Amino acid sequence: GAGVSQSPRYKVAKRGQDVALRCDPISGHVSLFWYQQALGQGPEFLTYFQNEAQLDKSGLPSDRFFAERPEGSVSTLKIQRTQQEDSAVYLCASSLALTNEKLFFGSGTQLSVL
Amino acid sequence: GIQVEQSPPDLILQEGANSTLRCNFSDSVNNLQWFHQNPWGQLINLFYIPSGTKQNGRLSATTVATERYSLLYISSSQTTDSGVYFCAVGPWGGGFKTIFGAGTRLFVKA
Numbered sequence: 001g002a003g004v005s006q007s008p009r010y011k012v013a014k015r016g017q018d019v020a021l022r023c024d025p026i027s028g029h030v031s032l033f034w035y036q037q038a039l040g041q042g043p044e045f046l047t048y049f050q051n052e053a054q055l056d057k058s059g060l061p062s063d064r065f066f067a068e069r070p071e072g073s074v075s076t077l078k079i080q081r082t083q084q085e086d087s088a089v090y091l092c093a094s095s096l097a098l099t100n101e102k103l104f105f106g107s108g109t110q111l112s113v114l
Numbered sequence: 115g116i117q118v119e120q121s122p123p124d125l126i127l128q129e130g131a132n133s134t135l136r137c138n139f140s141d142s143v144n145n146l147q148w149f150h151q152n153p154w155g156q157l158i159n160l161f162y163i164p165s166g167t168k169q170n171g172r173l174s175a176t177t178v179a180t181e182r183y184s185l186l187y188i189s190s191s192q193t194t195d196s197g198v199y200f201c202a203v204g205p206w207g208g209g210f211k212t213i214f215g216a217g218t219r220l221f222v223k224a
Binding site: 029033041042043044045048050055056059060089091093101102103104106107108110 | 145147149152154155157158159162200203204209210211212213214215216217
């Protein structure tokens, strides 16, 4: 596609529900990143994929967070048993190279946990 | 870990004015990027600039890696420049993480 696509754009969940956020990177981009952005702050790194391999998941805040990219293209970030502190914008970015150079971001998914 | 500090935190400009945004980082980096986040939340990559100077229209950026800072210049500002400007760095030995600063919030008045 022309850009990084994320869905849904908005998600409201009741505390304790599971959610799944989708990211469709730019076609041909090898690297894919997930970030979490709290209101008024800069994005914070969650996890990184190189093709289908998850090479770094050190930023995932708890074991309730899980990400996958099974075919090296579309990625899904899953949050189990959502908590209010999970409320944030979740951003996906992709990069052509095998690095974190020149990141292209999607519009994000705004998650609100009630 | 590496610290990324941006200044000023907030900036209000009259349309047509020029401005300089600064990004200081506490350790060596292998890449540096500037982003603009518009009022709708979209992050746009402005520059990939680990060192040297680049220009793109009314925007230019300079990174002096040896002194651990980067500057973003905005000339003849327009209302559409409003938003948050982020500096983001990739630390040497930091794997694939990109660390963002807290941003500079810019509002350009008509």
